[in-house]
Amino acid sequence: MNLSPQLYLLDGSSYIYRAYYGIRDLATSGGLPTNAVFGFTKMLLGLLQENRPDYLAVVFDRPREETFRREIYPEYKANRDAVPEDLASQIPYIRRILEALNIPALEAPGFEADDVIATLSRRYAAEGMEVTVVTGDKDLMQIVGDGIGLLDTMKDKRSGPRDVLERFGVPPERVPDVLGLAGDTSDNIPGVPGIGEKTAAELVNRFGSLERVLEWKNLVSGKKRRENLQSHEDQARLSKTLATVRYDVPLEVSLAALRRRTPNLPEVISLLRELEFGALEIAFTPPAPGVVEIYSDGSGRASGPGGYGVVLRYGEHEKELSGFEAASTSQRMELLAAIRGLEALTNPSTVRLFSDSQYLVRGMSEWIHGWIRDGRLETPDTLANQDLWQQLLALSGEHEITWNWVRGHAGHPFNERCDKLAKRAADEGMRETEERLRKADRPGSTAKEEKLIPSPVAPREDSEFDADEDGQLRLC
Structure with a gap:
């Protein structure tokens, strides 16, 4: 039995989009879209009931235009569509749900949710906490290590270092090296043309890091591959920077502020009734x-x-x-x-x-x-x-x-x-x-x-x- 205090950090944006696309065509009698709010609240309730964390926070992304990654690479995530209008109208209600449940919602100017999660995970794992990051985002596999694991509630799967090795072919700390070489289409990170994840993992395992691959690129097999490493060297380094989470987010939040607190039930019930979530009301009554x-x-x-x-x-x-x-x-x-x-x-x-x-x-x-x-x-x-x-x-x-x-x-x-x-x-x-x-x-x-x-x-x-x-x- 694990007796270490349990801290759960939930990737809010990941949860919201999963809820939004997982449940469709749900609205109040007045026409207010509620599918994302309902799905988010239901998944959050399931997480709380099944895992009963001692400490908990939901971490949100700032607008991508405001992050340091967009400053150093304007095309970062430029391939992503704008937030759908019927989803944007639900986000304030999701924040109201969290407020009524007395669950902290965190974000940091200039940084993404991944950076905040990485910073808090490392900080509190070093203090003896058992940290679980709730996400389906593969990018966060790089932070897995002593006292830090991932939980994908949609697949009911927990990931540790061995799972990262199976997914990327490298240990967690080398995931940014692989992404730097292979790129990441979902985030519009370019990488090096002609190098996919499998090849990137082989190169990183052989040479030790992206920097070492670039240093010894003349030893890489394949003329075209060597030429691409030569001509896209700066792009590879930039891609690794974009793919690497930060552990130095200046976020002042105490562990005490993350402790689970009793929900404000009158406020919760009132909000659930406003949203016409009769089934969820049962869970809180x-x-x-x-x-x-x-x-x-x-x-x-x-x-x-x-x-x-x-x-x-x-x-x-x-x-x-x-x-x-x-x-x-x-x-x-x-x-x-x-x-x-x-x-x-x-x-x-x-x-x-x-x-x-x-x-x-x-x-x-x-x-x-x-x-x-x-x-x-x-x-x-x-x-x-x-x-x-x-x-x-x-x-x-x-x-x-x-x-x-x-x-x-x-x-x-x-x-x-x-x-x-x-x-x-x-x-x-x-x-x-x-x-x-x-x-x-x-x-x-x-x-x-x-x-x-x-x-x-x-x-x-x-x-x-x-x-x-x-x-x-x-x-x-």
Whole structure:
């Protein structure tokens, strides 16, 4: 377990454009475009829920005309279109969302977001922080190193030094050398004609750096390539400068200013209502006083593997549960998810349980009375999943429960979150099971035969659920 404080720096421009192009044709009843605001807020909410950083900031670009790179090379990013009008109108709302959530928005005159991110990453990694840069921008791979990693939330992929080596063929600190030689069409960085990333990586690995390549260009194979290195030497050096992030941005921001703070909920709710984001409003609205909300979902094929995901909410506290079964029907996983959520309650409680499974919700609110009356709940082999229904009935007798159905995969934040937990648990469980099988099947293995049978993975608790002030409810 990593006990270092966690600092997340989010590349705001990258997030905004991903949201804008990922969701289209969304607007308020009054015609205000909201697709970028909705996507940005939803992705940010997911990031906060899944990673729970101790410190967080969103970093924005200044207009490219105001950066030092544009001063030394006027064509820098000149190939990019202007910000679409329907996106420009949403950016003030994104900033209002961040303000209501008490999340700092940072930028620095004369510099790009990458420079601010690089400066803060190096500064706080040196102080023992574990820094995660949330971006899909390959340029930031050059800052990866001790205490600094990247997270691409769209691909659910974290990148460390080995990933940089696989992507560019060089270690992180040599990425600017590769880009200096190969150029970068997305930023309109020219590089050296006739040299692509693969060749650039080979040259940098052979000679050590862009400067050394230029120094020993007569040893480079290919007459045309040598001629291009000779005639475009200054352009190569300029390109490396353009591609290299700065670590010396004069930004005065304290670590304390980046600490996660409680959102201004009245302001958040008011803004979400103004934007007509009913689904997101649910995510920020705490349960009624004294009520525990349980969201549950199961994921699996007809005969397994299966996973379950559960989110419990009480006041401002939350807890996540997830687990795996190698052989289980999808219906059993839906029931098991609800069971695991209820088992987490150690005191009688008033519960609102939500699921997208009508099988579960109707079973517990309608059908179970008939099963009891007809004796099917107790008579062996007369009811599918009889053992789980019996467990649910016993657990429901300990609490005051209302069973609520929510439409699955319809943008409900907690249903989607549970679904993701369930699928991730199933994937991880199968990987662990397959690894056990491989180890047991190796020549000379002393594993007993019964160990070849896949066994369920213990539930994983991803976050602590504190007791309320009077200690009456302790979900742990």
